[in-house]
Amino acid sequence: MGVLDSKTCIVTGGAGSIGLASAKLFAAEGARVMLVDRDPAQLEKVAQSFSEPERVATHAADVSQSADTRAYLEATVKRWGRIDVLFSNAGLSGAIAPVTEYPDEVFDAVMAVNVRASFLACKYGLPQMNDGGSIIITSSIMGVKANPNIVGYATSKHALIGLMRVVAKEAAPRRIRVNVLAPGPVDNAFQTDIEKRLSSAIGIDATEMINRNIPLGRHAKPEEIARTALFLASEASSFSTAGVYMADGGMNA
Numbered sequence: 034m035g036v037l038d039s040k041t042c043i044v045t046g047g048a049g050s051i052g053l054a055s056a057k058l059f060a061a062e063g064a065r066v067m068l069v070d071r072d073p074a075q076l077e078k079v080a081q082s083f084s085e086p087e088r089v090a091t092h093a094a095d096v097s098q099s100a101d102t103r104a105y106l107e108a109t110v111k112r113w114g115r116i117d118v119l120f121s122n123a124g125l126s127g128a129i130a131p132v133t134e135y136p137d138e139v140f141d142a143v144m145a146v147n148v149r150a151s152f153l154a155c156k157y158g159l160p161q162m163n164d165g166g167s168i169i170i171t172s173s174i175m176g177v178k179a180n181p182n183i184v185g186y187a188t189s190k191h192a193l194i195g196l197m198r199v200v201a202k203e204a205a206p207r208r209i210r211v212n213v214l215a216p217g218p219v220d221n222a223f224q225t226d227i228e229k230r231l232s233s234a235i236g237i238d239a240t241e242m243i244n245r246n247i248p249l250g251r252h253a254k255p256e257e258i259a260r261t262a263l264f265l266a267s268e269a270s271s272f273s274t275a276g277v278y279m280a281d282g283g284m285n286a
């Protein structure tokens with residue numbers, strides 16, 4: 034018996050680091066998982082890495098687009114029936130630059146993937162969800178704190194907390210819980226790329242600087258973030274809604 038037995042779950046950014054680790058944990062706990070990401074070949078590749086391939090499907094989509102959002106939701110319902118867990122997790126880091134130099138088009142692109150996509154997932158996903166389900170939105174430590182040079186990313190991740198709070202109140206009569214998962218820095222390609230660019234911008238080793246600011250003194254493994262996602266997806270968090278769940282090694286203190 035798994036804690037997500039027979040539950041239908043969608044994970045956007047499902048071919049990426051945190052999304053894939055979470056999807057694997059969900060599937061190991063009995064869920065049927067629809068992986069949504071941009072590149073069909075990459076989706077196919079990661080789907081083959083599951084121990085339970087019969088419970089995994091993929092759908093290529095640009096999650097910032099309405100039509101693509103409706104299409105991945107409909108594909109999931111058609112295959113497995115109504116949705117229990119909607120994990121809106123795809124994300125972009127954007128530029129590393131002070132606000133005065135931050136490119137307009139990069140700001141818009143970051144807001145489209147990090148904010149608009151979660152708005153669309155809630156808007157079109159709620160009518161397709163079972164009562165008692167769970168929506169999880171990936172924000173970040175940069176949703177509750179900020180640093181220089183990441184205005185697009187930090188703004189988008191703060192915005193998701195507002196989105197989550199509104200939708201949590203609207204969905205509560207159907208017992209659908211809506212929460213934000215806020216990871217700290219993860220030891221993966223997404224964060225390594227940010228830290229390389231940040232190191233060049235500020236002239237010191239950003240990875241070391243960040244580790245000094247994390248009470249637990251290190252980056253997370255994607256599997257550690259996935260365990261918080263599983264908590265929010267499952268009945269273990271049955272009385273938790275409208276919350277911001279940090280998995281950040283204490284960095285928010």
Ligand code: NAD
Nearest residue numbers: 046049050051070071095096123124173216218219223224
């Ligand atoms: P990742 O790059 O491995 O995964 C992100 C995925 O989103 C990628 O697979 C990418 O293809 C997908 N994606 C991007 N734009 C898309 C679009 N328009 N349509 C569909 N898919 C799209 O990075 P990750 O670390 O797994 O990030 C997952 C989430 O966690 C993101 O929201 C990120 O902001 C957040 N986060 C990451 C860290 C970290 O340190 N890595 C920390 C805090 C929060």
